[in-house]
Amino acid sequence: MAKIKPNPSLVSKDNPEWTDEDFARAKPLAEVLPELAAVAKKVGRPKSENPKVPVSLRLDPDVLEAYKKTGQGWQVRINEVLRAGMPKL
Numbered sequence: 001m002a003k004i005k006p007n008p009s010l011v012s013k014d015n016p017e018w019t020d021e022d023f024a025r026a027k028p029l030a031e032v033l034p035e036l037a038a039v040a041k042k043v044g045r046p047k048s049e050n051p052k053v054p055v056s057l058r059l060d061p062d063v064l065e066a067y068k069k070t071g072q073g074w075q076v077r078i079n080e081v082l083r084a085g086m087p088k089l
Contacts, residue, residue, distance in 0.1 A: 006017050030037035067074040 011017060028037075029040065067078055070077060
């Protein structure tokens, strides 16, 4: 793989570009700072108590187009219409 020459204006004297030797000496985060690695794994959206279920649904093209034209959130609006028409069991 061809090496990319660094832009000299972006190279810091305090944080020089890593050499092959630097990469060879590097250790995984979990080995060096396990408590930080544990926190890093928790990044992201919290789990929903009531997650949505992915489905495949065939809609007429004009219906889909009409909802998409309403802008962002069109899937939520379809869900609301389906909920309003949901059979009472």
